[in-house]
Amino acid sequence: DAGITQSPRHKVTETGTPVTLRCHQTENHRYMYWYRQDPGHGLRLIHYSYGVKDTDKGEVSDGYSVSRSKTEDFLLTLESATSSQTSVYFCAISERAETQYFGPGTRLLVL
Amino acid sequence: GIQVEQSPPDLILQEGANSTLRCNFSDSVNNLQWFHQNPWGQLINLFYIPSGTKQNGRLSATTVATERYSLLYISSSQTTDSGVYFCAVETNGNQFYFGTGTSLTVIP
Numbered sequence: 549d550a551g552i553t554q555s556p557r558h559k560v561t562e563t564g565t566p567v568t569l570r571c572h573q574t575e576n577h578r579y580m581y582w583y584r585q586d587p588g589h590g591l592r593l594i595h596y597s598y599g600v601k602d603t604d605k606g607e608v609s610d611g612y613s614v615s616r617s618k619t620e621d622f623l624l625t626l627e628s629a630t631s632s633q634t635s636v637y638f639c640a641i642s643e644r645a646e647t648q649y650f651g652p653g654t655r656l657l658v659l
Numbered sequence: 660g661i662q663v664e665q666s667p668p669d670l671i672l673q674e675g676a677n678s679t680l681r682c683n684f685s686d687s688v689n690n691l692q693w694f695h696q697n698p699w700g701q702l703i704n705l706f707y708i709p710s711g712t713k714q715n716g717r718l719s720a721t722t723v724a725t726e727r728y729s730l731l732y733i734s735s736s737q738t739t740d741s742g743v744y745f746c747a748v749e750t751n752g753n754q755f756y757f758g759t760g761t762s763l764t765v766i767p
Binding site: 588593647 | 660663690692694700701702703704707745747752753754755756757758759760
């Protein structure tokens with residue numbers, strides 16, 4: 549299994565508070581991705597990174613920001629959490645934008 | 660963005676039966692992958708298959724890129740095959756688009 553961890557694994561927060569999710573890899577893969585999974589929508593791409601400090605927006609990027617200061621870490625920040633951001637968040641990695649490997653996911657509940 | 664449609668949305672099989680899952684996409688793709696999400700939520704990559712045919716044990720996949728579809732075959736299904744199967748495609752710029760999945764339940 550690819551070495552991908554996500555933290556925290558579960559989080560409950562209140563509307564309006566900032567939240568940061570962390571994805572950490574030990575595979576030295578170039579590409580990292582953040583997805584959210586909601587019933588009826590499958591997985592949707594939020595942001596992705598193609599190298600240190602190189603990031604781009606995905607399909608559902610509004611309300612989210614990312615940072616990648618090291619190859620192994622990709623952070624997803626909700627500046628001011630809203631109830632519509634309640635979801636399961638997955639991180640993924642790949643070496644050449646081909647085969648993707650997913651982390652275990654983070655369940656976020658915004659009250 | 661590209662449209663990705665999977666069928667059927669739900670499938671119930673008796674253990675030992677075979678099945679075919681389909682993924683249609685609306686534009687040319689550089690990358691196509693099949694994933695299995697088990698009942699505990701873990702996503703496992705099954706195939707990277709932008710074109711052609713691949714086999715891995717009881718699973719095989721075929722992508723006909725010119726006709727914009729891919730098929731995932733599961734033979735001699737087992738209860739451990741239960742879960743949701745997703746296809747995901749990438750057109751350009753490293754952005755992946757997922758279908759809404761096929762939920763498979765295998766009954767003993």
